[in-house]
Amino acid sequence: MRGDGWGEGSPNRAFIMFRLLQGKVLFFTSLSLDYFHLKHSACAKQSLLLEYTVKILKLCGLTQVRWSRYGPEYQDPQIDKEYYRKPLAQLTEEETYERELRKTQVIKAAPATKTSSVFEDPVISKFTNMMMKGGNKILARSLMTQTLEAVKRKQFEKYHAASAEEQATVERNPYTIFHQALKNCEPVIGLVPILKGGHFYQVPVPLAERRRRFLAMKWMITECREKKPRRMLMPEKLSQELLEAFCNRGPVIKRKHDMHKMAEANRALAHYRWW
């Protein structure tokens, strides 16, 4: 699957998120649904499986938060154009076997937002989705493209104003700037509230890759929404913030450093973590 930097992958198990009713700690558990071999049709089987899992979870005091209508047997769609363009004669034995296997498997429907375009970028798509309000993807996408254009134009101005030696250091590709800026904003360590002895303590915890990416994007968007002057438009503010984060300065980087400092300060509570 293209753009698989997110770690969502294609496991053959259904990941179901639970919430403890007493506390607010999130557990990740995987239930293997291979145990249910019932003599029913596929969709009835799925719905029955889900019913059983819901009942079992409610017994343990856990409720489902995010789930998928697809069962474990559904494979992710192959969107890459190069995969299909390979002539059949050039395939190795494993690849031919894999293709034959896929003909027998059920495949999920590809989401509308995933294209086989060469210009597609999963980071940009995720950021656009996070900027979207009320399902207005058209507006979010246009804001994103205007931001990239604004970043490019600013960098071109800087390039033309710089001397010959400095011109080599000026980065004009808006995509590299975007990726680097978000990477610079990612925190390394985070804080999680843990309940112990009737009090909530902020415990420093290593963050998963996707949580870090999420936090970087969330901080960037919140910063641009709340701290901008009234008449300034989002693309202008976002381009400003991205360029500052690219140079490792600016309010979002400051927030990341604040998070690190708090984690460093609460270093003694690290023992409260049990995972």
Next chain:
Amino acid sequence: MLKGMTRLVSRVHKLDPGRFSHLGTQAPQCPVAHLDNQVPTERTRAISRTLENDPAKHGEQHVGQHYNISIQELKTVFPHGLPPRFVMQVKTFNEACLMVRKPALELLHYLKNTNFAHPAVRYVLYGEKGTGKTLSLCHIIHFCAKQDWLILHIPDAHLWVKNCRDLLQSTYNKQRFDQPLEASIWLKNFKTANERFLSQIKVQDKYVWNKRESTEKGSPLAEVVEQGIMRVRNATDAVGIVLKELKRQSSLGVFRLLVAVDGVNALWGRTTLKREDKSPITPEELALIYNLRKMVKNDWQGGAIVLTVSQTGSLFKPRKAYLPQELLGKEGFDTLDPFIPILVSNYNPKEFEGCIQYYLENNWLQHEKAHTEEGKKELLFLSNRNPGLLERLCAYL
């Protein structure tokens, strides 16, 4: 056998000019000797620029190539009238390059062969959104400016029929309305574009502005323009006087007049302006539009009228309408009839390649995949070779 050899040699010689012409104007500069090494590699890359910066010398061989306009010339010839995205592009690239295209070449050919004794011919550029009507008009204006014509350029007639904050009752005619702001801005830009003519042309009537100010007969037109810029209340009347004088005097042959109006369908449509009692105002009740309509009639000699009809910015017209009949309406079409329609369409493959090459040369396409064949094919598919769409796509790639 010798005859066969000579025939072969002559055929090879006949082939050579064909190979050269693909290289555009740069070919004559390459000496013949090291041709064989250079031609194969240059043939695969499209040519995007030409060194021929004079529009009068542009021909079929320059189609798809960009020519450069210097920034000083841009400031004098185009104080207004360039599309806003083109202005941004000029600022980003630090250069103004316009593509030579077939509709503009056709118009240039007609203009070069105009008979100034005959009444002014009307040319209407029409086409779908984003095909390049305004920039073709700018190409023509640049040509006429280089040939020392007087340019009467109204950048967007739609701006005169909507969003006007201050409408005054006209001092000259009680039934009509004045638009002081729009008129004064236009007069300022007109002055920048045509400085040298304003002192030469003399006014042929006496005009009384108010109890204390008047312009005598025989004074230069620059005084009328100054009066319009200084006294904003009289700006609309100043515009009317300028138009009347220019129309009268161009027939005498002192100068050649080019009337260029972008969005001429605004003159005969509807306006969104209302009187104090909320009743709508028709275009002929606006003094600026009334005077401009007289300018667009073909009852004067010594110049040409080049017009554009556009749906962008038009009022109460469906989005897909682009033909002159649909946009001008019955009244407008009857007034403009007869005119020469010139269709401006999307890029042909050669022009598309030239445009992409121009962007690549300026490093505008920064995305790694945009340089590949796959990327180009995708851009072609997404934009359908529409110049406006292609520009917007390449802006964020």
